[in-house]
Amino acid sequence: MTNLRESVHEVVRLEAVGKRYGGSGKEVTALDAVSVSLSRGTFTAVMGPSGSGKSTFLQCAAGLDRPTSGSVFLDGADLSRLGERELTKLRRERIGFIFQAFNLLPALTVEENAALPVRLAGRRPGKDEVREVLERVGLGERRHSRPGELSGGQQQRVAIARALISRPAVIFADEPTGALDTSTAREVLALLREAVREAGQTVVMVTHDPMAAAHADSVLFLADGRIVDSIEGPTVEQVAQRMTLLRDRSRTQPEFPSQSRRPAGTGTNR
Ligand SMILES: Nc1ncnc2c1ncn2[C@@H]1O[C@H](COP(=O)(O)OP(=O)(O)OP(=O)(O)O)[C@@H](O)[C@H]1O
Numbered sequence: 001m002t003n004l005r006e007s008v009h010e011v012v013r014l015e016a017v018g019k020r021y022g023g024s025g026k027e028v029t030a031l032d033a034v035s036v037s038l039s040r041g042t043f044t045a046v047m048g049p050s051g052s053g054k055s056t057f058l059q060c061a062a063g064l065d066r067p068t069s070g071s072v073f074l075d076g077a078d079l080s081r082l083g084e085r086e087l088t089k090l091r092r093e094r095i096g097f098i099f100q101a102f103n104l105l106p107a108l109t110v111e112e113n114a115a116l117p118v119r120l121a122g123r124r125p126g127k128d129e130v131r132e133v134l135e136r137v138g139l140g141e142r143r144h145s146r147p148g149e150l151s152g153g154q155q156q157r158v159a160i161a162r163a164l165i166s167r168p169a170v171i172f173a174d175e176p177t178g179a180l181d182t183s184t185a186r187e188v189l190a191l192l193r194e195a196v197r198e199a200g201q202t203v204v205m206v207t208h209d210p211m212a213a214a215h216a217d218s219v220l221f222l223a224d225g226r227i228v229d230s231i232e233g234p235t236v237e238q239v240a241q242r243m244t245l246l247r248d249r250s251r252t253q254p255e256f257p258s259q260s261r262r263p264a265g266t267g268t269n270r
Pocket residue numbers: 021022028029030048049050051052053054055056057
């Protein structure tokens with residue numbers, strides 16, 4: 001299961017990952033030979049115009065969907081070699097998920113929602129374990145509330161607590177700040193950054209928002225299913241400028257000319 005070529009610092013690796021949808025003349029290439037390596041304890045944002053393949057990238061990297069070609073390695077495991085049951089176990093134990101729509105269970109309290117991954121793994125969550133993770137996201141006082149009694153930002157913090165409780169190697173976040181106002185979004189991003197800095201976790205976040213992307217260590221840019229660019233230590237202005245360029249190019253040319261593509265994954269190995 002372990003890839004011997006893999007560096008010990010590497011926690012997510014995509015090798016020539018392709019994903020095609022449909023068939024019989026209506027095939028869409030959502031990912032086209034994407035290769036990238038992400039190190040432990042890094043925060044990576046994934047950006048690109050609408051339809052560029054961001055969600056597909058996240059789904060394939062997180063083992064929620066299987067690529068049509070290529071391989072995905074996650075925390076040492078080659079996902080293509082895992083059966084559904086093993087994949088579910090790996091997702092439950094090694095990966096945390098955060099979505100734009102929070103996806104909390106309305107009938108459960110804050111602490112029950114946060115403890116869900118532990119229960120699903122067949123373990124009884126310790127009181128301290130749940131309290132600690134809720135305090136970490138600033139919701140220690142709200143543990144008996146239900147999601148409907150909380151603001152959007154508070155609900156997303158419950159979702160972050162739920163993603164953190166099993167101490168996963170990687171947290172995949174799909175537009176985690178998409179439904180939040182700017183100051184609440186900043187709080188959520190600060191929590192993700194803290195998970196990277198203090199717990200050495202790896203965060204991969206799809207976003208449309210240059211402000212959110214600027215909280216990451218690096219930004220990968222997708223266009224037409226390929227990684228066409230990346231920025232290390234991004235600023236809001238740099239990210240916004242790069243996105244404008246990509247949108248303009250995708251409007252004027254249906255496909256990127258190959259000479260404008262940088263080799264996939266450059267600048268992302270740290
Ligand atoms: N289940 C599917 N069946 C068919 N085509 C799909 C499916 N999912 C995605 N696609 C296509 O694959 C391409 C990439 O889609 P994807 O959702 O990954 O893009 P995205 O960058 O996340 O877009 P957005 O920013 O609009 O959410 C698009 O052309 C999309 O229409």
